[in-house]
Every structure is written in structure tokens, then in C-alpha cells.
Amino acid sequence: MHFDMPMGKDVHSIRRRIEMMEQVLERSFVIPGINRPVGLDSIIGLVPVVGDIIAMGMGAYIVWEARNLGLPKWKLMRMAANVGFDTAVGAVPLVGDVFDFMFRSNTRNLRIVRKHLDKHHPETKVIDQ
Template sequence: MGLPLGRDPESIRQRVLAMEHLLERSFIVPGINRPVGLDALVGLIPVAGDVIGAILGSYIIWEARNLGMSKWQLGRMAGNLAIDTALGAVPLAGDLFDFLFRANTRNVRIIKRHLDKHHPVIEQ
């Protein structure tokens, strides 16, 4: 069973949550028991890794746009991703920043607040 392909808010919610999990929390670092994701791992590859992370993170913003979120919200999300990409490109310190800042988690939080307000999940 895969992710829903619909354009309805609940399908979008499930997809952005899955992408955020993949990018930010898909692995546990042994010894420190801290989750990391694909964003932090590809960020270890100089320059190209940060570009790949930005492309993957922009999917979450694209889905937010499909929800009809405001330009202000989309701008905040783009800013989070831009900060993550720019500072993540700094060797070594950028990798630590990627590990701590988690722009995709911040962006999903913005989407969840929008969805909870405009498209609340109705329990059956």
C-alpha cells in the first residue's frame, strides 16, 4: 500500500509527513539515539548534497502551494529551506547545522497548522 495520490488535503498531509520523515528522521544514529534523515546524509556530500536536499525539500513547499497556502506561509517555508541550504553548504559546521535546524520539520509544522485550521481531520 503506497501513499495516496489524491489532491485532497488528507492525501497531501500524508505525503508531506512521509517526506519529512524520510528527510529528517528515517535513521537513528547509534550511540546518541538521535534521528537523522536523508537530508543530513546527502548533506555530507559537498555542494551536490545540499542541492539534492534543497530539491527534495522543495517538494514539501510545492505541496503547500497545491493546498493554496498564503504567499506569506510559502515565503516562510522557502526562507527555512534557503537558510538550511546556504548554511548547510558550509563544510563541517553546515553538517551540524543540518542536524539541528531541520527546515523540513519546520515547514511541515507550518503546513500542519494550516491543515488543522482549514481542513481538520474528522475522526470516524
């Protein structure tokens, strides 16, 4: 995994930062045997309370960057609701850990950002290889 963090305030740089954060939180590595990608969100969520707070903060970063892109308030509220729901259910011992593995709020939020940018800033679209 190669990270070249763009530091600009332009739309393309913000999009790349959001995509990188989503990858770190949801798809950092693959669990051998089941070939299921997991990331920091699932791992740090195993630490009671503190892990969930850290994961919430990292998910909130994606929402903050989306705000910097000028997404409408209703989309930001939907993204915040995804993070809040993930945090609330993720805080439940054991059940929350399984839920974190299945409900990927950061991936959902990336999808909202990409859909917005593909419509309003199509020049930022990157074709995955």
C-alpha cells in the same frame, strides 16, 4: 517504516505526502548511542554541492505541495526561507553538516503545514500512535 504513498490531489493525500517526505528527510533512522533521529537531508548534505542541491530540491517539494494545499503566500515564503537558510548554511563545509543535524527546515515546514491544515481542514488530522 511503512510507506503507503497516497497519490490523490485531495487535502488528506497531500498532507500524507508531506509528512512522509519530512520523515524521510529528517527522521529515517536513529543514530545508535545518542538516540538522535536523522534522515536523508543530513546524510546527502555530507556530499559537497550536489548533496546540498538535492536536499534543497527535496525540501522545495514540500513547499510546492504546500502551495497545492492553498497555503497563503506569506507562509509559503516562510517555508521557502527555511529551505533557503538550511541550504545556504548547510553548504559551509563541516559547520554546515553540524547545522543540518540541528536545524530541521523540513520539520519546521511540516509544522507550518499541519498548523494551517488543523485550522482549515481539521478532518485531515491524524492522531499518531
